[in-house]
Amino acid sequence: MHLTDLSLFSQGILVSAALVLFTSFVMLAQARIQPLIYAFAWQGALLSITTALVALVSGHTHLYISALLTFGLKALLIPWMLYRLTRRLHIQYDVEIVAHPSLTLLAGTVLVVFCYYVALPIAQLSTLVTRNTIAVSMATVLLGMLLMISRRTAVAQVIGFMSIENGLFFAAVASTYGMPMIVELGVAFDVLVAAVLFGVFFFQIRTSIDSLDVDRLNRLSERGE
């Protein structure tokens, strides 16, 4: 089946999936905290658009609920919480120095090729409209991990973590048209709780080591310094 044979909505799924991947790259490249949060919010919004489009094309109505939930939680609530946190911690204008930003981005593209290679057999088994996007969802997961590895501030790490979750959710939508509703609700609730807990932790870390730089946590190791 060629791209031109697909309906416009199915093409829309591919476009929004590509944009989700793009936001992952934007997050990798973005050194400032606030734009990073915006990029994360956009990823959530695009993810919910993708989910809604999948619902429209496949006719699975429960995906609409997932889309709404994603939008409310990942595009609005969690970014808003993170935003408020950064303001309260007065770090909203912080710029993080990313070592070799271009190399990180290139590593990201290598990851995408790798995911494509790994996901190819899975995609060939699938008959869903979304089968091509499985590789993209995997890449979103791995790019989230790359974000966590390449960053030092705790906020960026949390965003990386949330982005991994986005990728997992996306993978579920892409490969099986979503998980059962109850699982999705549970995961969403978990993420929300995690976000709240992270917020609490930020304050704790800040008060105990006077920084949000996770590299400073090395001091907590037994060896000491």
Added chain:
Amino acid sequence: MSPLILAYVAVAGALLSGVVALAADRFPAALRAGSFSILGIAGVTAVAAGGWALVTGTRTTAQLPFGLPWLNWHLRLDPLSGFFMAIVGIAVIAVSLYGPGYVREYERDRHAHQAASGESQPRNSLATLGLFTGIFVAGMLAVLLADDAFVFMIAWELMSVSSYLLVAYQHDNPANRHAAFLYLLLAEIGALVILLAFGVLAGFGGNFTFDAMRAAHLSPAWASLAFVLALFGFGMKAGMVPLHVWLPEAHPAAPSHISALMSGVMLKVAIYGLIRFVFDLLGHPQWSWGLTTLAIGTATAVLGVLYAVTQNDLKRLLAYSSVENIGIILMGLGLGMIFIGTGHPVLGAVALLAALYHSLNHAVFKTLLFLGAGAVLYRTHERDLDHLGGLIRRMPATAFFMLIGCFSIAALPPFNGFVSEWLTLQAALQVPALSSGVLRSIIPIAAALLALTTALAAATFVKVYGVAFLGQPRTRHVAHAREVGLGMRAGMGLLALLCVVLGVVPTLVIRLISPITRGLLHLSPAGATVRGWLWLTPVSPHVASYSAPLVVAAMAFTFLAGYLLLHRRARSARRSDPWDCGFGGLNARMQYTSTAFAQPIRRVFAPVWQIDEHVDKVQNSATRYTSMRHQLHVTDWSWSAVYLPIGRLVLAAARRVGRIQTGSIRIYLAYSFFTLLLLLWLIT
């Protein structure tokens, strides 16, 4: 009469030119008039022999009753070797025109030295220069003619050793001795590895003739091993990264016309060896080999040009740029192997064509550039770009020819370098034909890096030309430079003309070299010239087309229109001072230097080099610096990362082995005794 006979004449001529040169120490004219003209005739004969084999597409073989008792010399001239023979011939013709003028330098130098030191033995013998030049050329031609591994290796060694002696020619400079030793060491390692590669093939073919090797059936694993050995061995000679370290040392050390032959032609002989080995002897290349070659080629191209752009020594820069161009050729070969290995021989033929075309082009423009650098060196005794400047007014003809060389190497349309890089890109653009998505996503990246290489090469040669030939002279020598003699200009002019011709009528060239792909792959890229001589269409007219003649025509038309409309009607120009921000007194030292020109690139790609840069400031009061000194050392990273550890390892191993060397004769006898016992035990 057959092309092979002509080829014999060429080899014999080259050897004869060497023999004639033996008289040069007594009669310097023997080298200038005798040796070089015979060499020129040998070059013409080589072009004739190669052209004959190419045009007729014939294959002539012969056995000569020399060599080992069970292995006569097998010789063969087919379109592939004919093509490379023509390349060698072209460069040799240009060098033989250029050489007589250039060696005057050594003559003069010699007399001056002899008079000054009162020695009877001259320092640099002209005889050795001529002799080894002749042997070197003969060796290269003989490599192309070889049809068994024995002749091939003998000719190969002849080529390597004679070029070593030429690199060591100015041996009073310790740097040159070091360069020559490094070259010899790596060349011999490379030759050993090539021998092993032939050994693998001969083991399966049962014989050292190439015919037996062609007929051999290898399992994929053995074939891959042979391929890796060949890639390593020939790549060592061709200057593949990270085996390229000898190249920027050795090529600048040799006399310029020899550097031109080494960089322009000898590297192509190594490429010939690789093509012959992989496409002809091994046959059926696998796509994984192609991917390896493509990856190495891309790395070679990008690193080569990045090393080139930071160089200030003109000849060293050109040597690094040869590394880059070898990378581009390897990319073409790699693409060819990928396409053939995945069952698209027609596309593979396009890629192979691109590689061959680039080999030809590089031979022409790099020889030209080295000869030009030699002309600059001859008149100014400067190789350092930061000491040159303004030569366009003092050496107008050399400057003009160099400009054409720079255009060609920077891949600007409508010159020849552009055609081959365009073909390579077109070959890379055919990836949608591949079924593997991973390959489809990797090859475009390689192509993008090729674009990066081309753009950086343009930056490099803007630097070379802008700093050396434009602006104002930076030193006194340079300000008094004069144009070189007629012969030297003729040599450069011939190559410059070829740069233009090869760029403007690529279809004719491609028609000429398509018998090679017919011979190797049993098909020819018929689509390339389907719309006549005016249009170059590598795959089909719908996919891509390029018409250099029309581009030239349109350019000429714009010039004519500009001349008629603007230039002729206008009054003559007024001359005035350039803009100096109102401070006045611009002088030559305020020009941008070569170091400054490369600074942004050096900063952007900083991890590629080992940069040692510091500024010493002398401050006499709180606000004023009285003097400043900027020091910059940019070194090739592969040296410390690859070679020094290997060197250390070898030393350590030698020290271990050294322990058994006690110096006591009785212990040595004991070693022999135990060895004897062991051997006796083994054979029973």
Added chain:
Amino acid sequence: MADNLNGWLWAALQTLLFIGGAPLLAGWIKRLKCHLQNRAAPSILQPYRDLAKLFAKDLVLAHDASWIFRVTPYVVFGAMLLAAAVVPLVAVPLPTAAIADVIVLVGFFALARFFQALAGMDIGTAFGGMGASREMTVASLAEPAMLMAIFTLTMTASTTNLSVAIQYILNAGLVLRPSFLFALLSLAMVAVAETGRIPIDNPATHLELTMLHEATVLEYSARHLALIDWAGMVKLMIYAVLISNIFLPWGIARHLTLPGLALGTVAVAAKLALLAVLLALWETVLAKMRLFRVPQFLGFAFVLSLLGILTHVILESAL
């Protein structure tokens, strides 16, 4: 044959339209920027007047200018003329498109840039060399991104001939291609860098030390300067036309009929006018970058075009 001749005649006419229209686009952008920045705006025809004035002036050359300096304006203008001749502006069927495909088009730009950089170094001042060095650095970073964007296009249309490619896109109808989205963004970023616009270079700068492109033409005057300025306008227009006609080809005439051509002219004018609005907005909103931020900008453009290729391979290929 008559049909063929018609085509060539049309191609020549279209090239003239291209060259003649370029100053209009430049004037329109300048006017928009003035409006956006609360300045009194010059007439939209101002670039024509400037060019006419420059052509009428007497030439002044620096003492050290060689023939390269004098030849450069003609080469630069000629290269742009050639480039304009192969880009479909109003109609798709363009016989000249076969002379040079997109890669050769990039080659023409490289030729012009090479000469311009040489001319900058010819005088032997520091500014010229500085401009040449920076221009070549920026170009060498932009070129891979540009080529990748072109690759995305050619992998879809399997051709590098612009006429054929646009024909293919028109035939396919409205298709949402994620790869094209990335290629479009990447090409736009490259275009900004290559035409010397903000945030890479400031076309209106008067500070020598911040100049990239301008530093290489600092010594030019009269007809030479006119040709170089005009060539710059043509280059901007070529990029604008490439972007609008490849990614939004609708409205372009598919056959050489009079109503079709009229519609095509209107369509391309409307697209360019709109694109100019975007460019003016972009230049008003952003400030010029430090030189050593440019690699990051262009690196991002490269990653974008790489994503274009990857999404093409991953999402758009048939399984």
